[in-house]
Amino acid sequence: MENKKQLFQRFEEVFGYTGERFYFSPGRVNLIGEHTDYNGGKVFPCAITMGTYAVVAPREDQKVAAYSENLKDLGVLTFSLVDIQYEKESQWTNYLKGMLLYIQEMTHEFTTGFDVLIYGTIPNGASLSSSASLEILTGVIANDLYGVDLSGETLAQLGMRVENEFLNLNSGIMDQFIVANAKKGYAMLLDTDTLDYEQIPFALPDHQLLIMNSLKQRELVDSEYNTRREQCEEAVQMLQEVVSISNLGELSESEFEAYKYAITDREIARRAKHAVYENQRTKRAARALADGQLEVFGELMNESHLSLHEDYEVTVKETDLLVRLAWEQEGVIGARMTGGGFGGCCIAIVENEQVDPFIKNVRHGYETEIGYAPEFYHAETADGAKKL
């Protein structure tokens, strides 16, 4: 279905005329730097070739009619570009609505709409950023159709606003930023405090980056996510009694150790510890990768997972098992969960020759304990969202 011809044919079948424009927006994996992006810390994601395609044609009224090849049962969902509001019945098109609301607010009212057929290759709820992919896709469509020419950075900020204000999930900017600004062959070291970033070559001639999907239905993700963020904010408030900081990303490990006595709640102290240490790990990991020290990079990935398990508590039985099984295999450089947590995907860097036995053994171990097999995907880096 990634096939352009097929998608244009589907557009014609659904809307009864020929589509005009074609776009792609990637998903992402985060290599390291988890739950640091709302703490002013560093993240190190790359965009992947799994993502979301759109076939679009303008229409003359002020409406958007959207059809998803992945959710055929929902049929064509239509909304007006005037007075956009979140509505449960709008289902997945709420991502489009949110983006188009904020883009119009920032630029001008759009007096014409469009028809769009969407097809996504990112499995749902897999922590590979299918929602950011859709948000930035919408931004790129708007840029092209209405000539508003918003930068990748602005689209990322609007995408985050859709999550925070339109959908009430207080996520950071990592997912939208990488999806909008990625470069094929590179991972991005992003400073989420300043939005400065460095593209670091991410080519592994002797290894593969594998994605392992636990297929664990993520539960309570939004409420747990928002709680973690609140706990980090509480930690900052307590630390401010003894040190002048505005976010946890400003502290080194030793500074944190010196000031942590100010955090009176033990659980909050563990959350803060993760955020501080993970940020420092991410900086070291990006340097290690740039210097060709893949082993060091792998060690830091492993430490990241342990910290997400012990201190941040966003791993679950399924993701812990995948990572533990990965660690036991030959030729594994490192493995960790990726994304928000509470299920979803893990990643592993594996020597080329060991990939087949790796998959076989991890699948077997997982199936034996969990009762069903995980899925594996070979991750390839991609460019940010664009017109094709």
Ligand code: GLA
């Ligand atoms: C989700 C959020 C991101 C980030 C990660 C955790 O993917 O959307 O902003 O916080 O979780 O690193």
